[in-house]
Amino acid sequence: MMWQLLFLLLPVAAFTGWYLGRRGEKLVLPNLKNAIPSDYFLGLTYLINEEPDRAVDVLIKLLEVNGDTAETHLALGALFRQRGEVDRAIRIHQNLIARPNLDKSLRIHVMLELGQDYLKAGVLDRAEKLFLELVSIGGEVKRSLQYLQTIYEQEKEWFKAIQTAEKLQLMTRIPMQSIIAHYYCELAAKELLDNRVDEAQAHLKLAVRTDKHCVRGCLALADLAIQEGEYKSALKQLKLVKSNDPDYIAETIEPIRQCYHHLGQEQLLFDYLWECLEEHPRISVILALSDLIRQREGDRPAIDFVAEQIRHHPSLRGLNRLIHLYLGNTVGDTKDKLELLNNLVTQLLTRKPVYRCVQCGFSGNQLYWQCPSCHQWSTVRAIQGIEGD
Numbered sequence: 001m002m003w004q005l006l007f008l009l010l011p012v013a014a015f016t017g018w019y020l021g022r023r024g025e026k027l028v029l030p031n032l033k034n035a036i037p038s039d040y041f042l043g044l045t046y047l048i049n050e051e052p053d054r055a056v057d058v059l060i061k062l063l064e065v066n067g068d069t070a071e072t073h074l075a076l077g078a079l080f081r082q083r084g085e086v087d088r089a090i091r092i093h094q095n096l097i098a099r100p101n102l103d104k105s106l107r108i109h110v111m112l113e114l115g116q117d118y119l120k121a122g123v124l125d126r127a128e129k130l131f132l133e134l135v136s137i138g139g140e141v142k143r144s145l146q147y148l149q150t151i152y153e154q155e156k157e158w159f160k161a162i163q164t165a166e167k168l169q170l171m172t173r174i175p176m177q178s179i180i181a182h183y184y185c186e187l188a189a190k191e192l193l194d195n196r197v198d199e200a201q202a203h204l205k206l207a208v209r210t211d212k213h214c215v216r217g218c219l220a221l222a223d224l225a226i227q228e229g230e231y232k233s234a235l236k237q238l239k240l241v242k243s244n245d246p247d248y249i250a251e252t253i254e255p256i257r258q259c260y261h262h263l264g265q266e267q268l269l270f271d272y273l274w275e276c277l278e279e280h281p282r283i284s285v286i287l288a289l290s291d292l293i294r295q296r297e298g299d300r301p302a303i304d305f306v307a308e309q310i311r312h313h314p315s316l317r318g319l320n321r322l323i324h325l326y327l328g329n330t331v332g333d334t335k336d337k338l339e340l341l342n343n344l345v346t347q348l349l350t351r352k353p354v355y356r357c358v359q360c361g362f363s364g365n366q367l368y369w370q371c372p373s374c375h376q377w378s379t380v381r382a383i384q385g386i387e388g389d
């Protein structure tokens with residue numbers, strides 16, 4: 001409350017300073033009273049009546065905009081926006097921008113602030129217009145392009161997002177290929193919703209051409225190939241994921257299993273999974289291999305395999321599988337105890353998230369290509385370690 005009062009007095013102090021500076025007079029209270037605008041007393045009345053919101057509005061009006069006070073207005077506007085009082089920030093910035101004698105650099109600064117106000121208020125069309133104008137006049141181009149990119153992502157205007165990211169890349173030399181590839185994948189997803197497979201495929205090819213490590217593009221192209229019965233082509237895409245970004249291996253196991261199954265090449269599936277295990281010993285690979293071993297050789301070799309693997313790579317999901325395998329081969333009291341343990345581990349696992357954003361820590365059971373919390377791309381990944389993959 002104390003700081004709020006101090007803050008509220010700021011415009012009053014500024015007004016007083018302005019008044020004295022303008023008149024070149026010393027502070028003589030009786031004379032000052034006559035010159036103080038009625039709004040000052042109105043503001044004080046609001047303060048006394050504990051209506052700080054109305055008081056701030058009235059007192060801010062007292063701050064005449066000129067070269068000396070414009071920075072104060074800008075600081076106030078930014079402060080209001082940070083506090084979530086976007087309407088008030090917009091009013092301050094609109095008031096500033098309406099001044100015809102504002103110099104160019106200050107006008108650019110105000111436009112950038114007002115654009116951010118509109119962005120925060122969700123008035124995206126007005127924000128876009130301002131940032132586009134800034135780019136066209138060459139003011140704060142980099143930041144304006146970054147805000148435009150955010151706007152186009154929110155509006156799902158993927159073509160515009162691509163153009164903006166390309167301009168940014170050219171300007172800043174910061175690589176944007178992986179994000180641009182996601183935009184192409186988004187375009188493909190949109191086409192697929194309308195069943196336009198060829199158009200979707202074209203966008204996905206552009207995605208993997210833009211970013212050769214684009215896992216999402218590879219997975220989506222493989223998915224389309226599987227639907228067309230082109231299993232060899234799907235396998236080619238899926239196997240790229242292992243070298244491009246092994247964090248996503250788990251996403252490839254089921255489609256790879258499907259492809260080899262349709263091709264009647266179970267041995268090649270077995271060999272590929274062993275290769276994955278040696279290079280990237282993830283629990284998803286261990287579980288897929290244990291399924292194959294069980295089908296081929298029965299429960300006992302599968303139990304030995306899982307037990308050996310989780311000794312080296314401790315994992316709750318591995319333990320769960322081991323208990324399951326034992327349950328089918330146990331009777332009596334031991335079986336009852338195993339069932340109890342099985343229930344406990346299963347309950348524990350259902351409460352554990354599968355994916356987590358490496359940027360902000362958001363977690364859940366769904367793989368998002370853009371984090372719903374921090375809006376970064378490719379940061380949501382399978383959790384590793386004892387509770388994860």
Ligand SMILES: [Zn+2]
Pocket residue numbers: 357358359360361362371372373374375376379
């Ligand atoms: Zn995040």
